[in-house]
Amino acid sequence: MSGFKIPLDFSSIDNFYANNQMNADDRADSLEKNTKESISNFIKLLVNSPNGSFKPNAQFGFSLNNCYFENANSKDEIKGKKIGGKSDNSGNFAKDLEKAIKLFEPRLQNLDIKTDFEKKLSKITINITGSLVETKKEYKQELEFYIWRNNETVRRV
Secondary structure (H helix, E strand, O other): OOOOOOOOOOOHHHHHHHOOOOHHHHHHHHHHHHHHHHHHHHHHHHHHHHOOOOOOOOOOOOHHHHHOOOOOOOEEEEEEEEEOOOOOOEEEEEHHHHHHHHHHHHEEEEEEEEEEEEEOOOOEEEEEEEEEOOOOOOEEEEEEEEOOOOOOOOEOO
């Protein structure tokens, strides 16, 4: 029967790290890459979650996901909010996403969010730029997805 022996022996772990040392630059690059990947995955989760889907905090999510089965009017608006636009302007979904990211993702600062809407395809492209709080290095992410419109099938990219 195998199991743990007390006291625990961590020498094999120490030997592993001693043999696989990274220099400081490689470690910093790896940390930055992992941080950017973590932020990107979290933003994807935030964008794909409708408001109210997380019971402990009803603010979590992206308000556009609450409008999947709504049709855009001739001004490319859903429920009075413009689909395309920049986070600098109020009354659009980019501003809602900026508020959500600022609230739930403290590792980003200086956010600028732009949404584009291709009405013919019902495709929304979201461009997110900002900088990492720790390193001040640039952060960019682009997301695309399709919304329900004119009896088309909902597709996620």
